[in-house]
Amino acid sequence: MSWTTFFQQLMNGISVGSLYALLAIGYTLVYGILGLINFAHSDVFMLGTYFAFFMIGVFLLPWWLSVVIGVGLCALVGMTIERVAYRPLRNAPRISALITAVGVSFFIENLGLVTVGARPKGFPRPELMKNVYFIAGARIQGVTFWVPLFSIAILLVLFYLVYRTKMGMAMRAVSRDMETTRLMGVNVDRIILYTFALGSALAGIGGVLWACKYPQINPLMGTFPGWKAFTAAVVGGIGNVVGAMIGGFIIGLAEILIVAFFPNLTGYRDAFVFALLILFLLVKPSGVMGETLKEKV
């Protein structure tokens, strides 16, 4: 493999990795607070692309406004899911909450299949993403260049929100100990709602950026990115925001480089990530950045 192709693939891996990182943070935020795998997260990701798609295609809004509205709607959907499906089960056994999450995910996917159909649609990309750049002799597409930049900018905003604002502090407190935080006079329900809004907005942004990279959207497009992002969250140490970001880049790079070095394994690309997940759970279940939790009796 020549140096330029390697560089291209590396950029590609970073760009996919940054998208996984955006999604993984959504999983990690919810898991950190509720201890629940939000299976519907990947479907909010899908909805983000469709919202933007319809804003651009049907309402003929400018691209940036469509995305902003789409992301806002995603946040709203995330809050609705929390309010309708997860809150009534806050004190239920874990397995009930998990089954509900699977049900919500399946509901959104099938509703999507029924309303917009299974046929993939072409996502309109802005000119910026279509440009081609030549960096050090390698031909880099606009998306490969801009997607990680946007993602990293958004991640920085997120870190500010989580680590520097009062709301972020409350979120971290709830994930540590919900009951004590409640005793401190924090409105826990509101914090959880806010977390869902934040995570879902990130999923929406991730979805739009994903659609810029792979401009074919369909109602089941969220499934595999979702699982890979969850894997990224686990690899990074679930519940840890920095870990989720690192995990996202690890998974993205590993996936792209495997395919680049072994082109005949391309068909097994999706299986590879799950194998990696199981391997990681075996060797270091708490993840790269995770701390080992003692089981309470």
Place this chain on the structure above:
Amino acid sequence: MSKVEKRNFLLTGFFFVLLMVGVWWAQNHLNAYLVRIFNTACIYVVAATAYNLVNGVTGQFSLGPNGFMAIGGYTVALLMLPLSQKQEVYFLQPLMWPFSAFSFPPSLFLLALVLGGLLASLVAICIGVPTLRLRGDYLAIATFGFGEIIIVLANNLIPLTNGALGIKGIPEYTNLWWTVNWAFWTVFALKNLVNSSFGRALKAIREDEVAAEAMGINLFRHKLLAFALSGFFAGVAGGLFVTLISTVSPTLFTFTMTFNLLIIIVLGGLGSLTGSTVTAILFAFLQEGLREVEAPHVIGSWTFPGIPGMRMVVFSAILVLLMIFYRRGLFGRRELSWQDFVNVWSRGRNVHGIS
């Protein structure tokens, strides 16, 4: 054998005879459509009760039965497909060696099913050894991932599975005799298992793993055995399914299959084998009944176009609503026993000896 046990044994035997007479009657008198639904129902019974052993009785949230069913299905298909058909189907790439050289005669169908089940069970052990040490949610993702890996393999191992095209022309050996017998013996075996000390250990694990371990239960071995057993019956169900519809392809065993089974066990009550049995049959009929929703309708002057795929929307909504408002399902954790029937039968009478 105590008096109650003897009575239950006799009732079970009597029920079995009655069932077989029913099968004989149904094979001869019911139309093909109804027979098909009954067959599907019985296959769901096998798969769902086995799935419930892991999810409901042992309390380990697994999402991978579609993978086990696929393994069983493909194994049975490869074993039973006639040699001439094998040459015809594998036109992209020739079939791999051991399977290209032989084909089971119809008399070995049972053996093929058992082999399919055993292979699925073996894979269940391979996946269970690393993952069953994990906490609940991680098991869910690991088993889901495993199910997806199986589908990816089925799509890509073209010399073995013929890829996305699938295998067509599998002889239709499955009939009511096979499905009803498998359903009956599966429920019978699992029920006896759940009522044994092994089953009580599984329930203890469901209630509190730490306490169960403190009581001397080997968590890992119990979970693994339940998982392997569940894999076996899922494999058999897959094999029966494939020989019922005479074709197998990766799309047959996607996550939707797992989702259907999940609805069945939740609707019936997590942990109740009789609940799973009853709802599996209900589900098979509901699935057909809801085709009405997908068909076009004319009400008055309004024409409603058919909406294909509406069934799954309805099912997922049912699942979420059940979890929120009626978590126990139809049966909760209760099992229907012969005693219940006796109680209904002898209500208001003085029953001697049996209380």
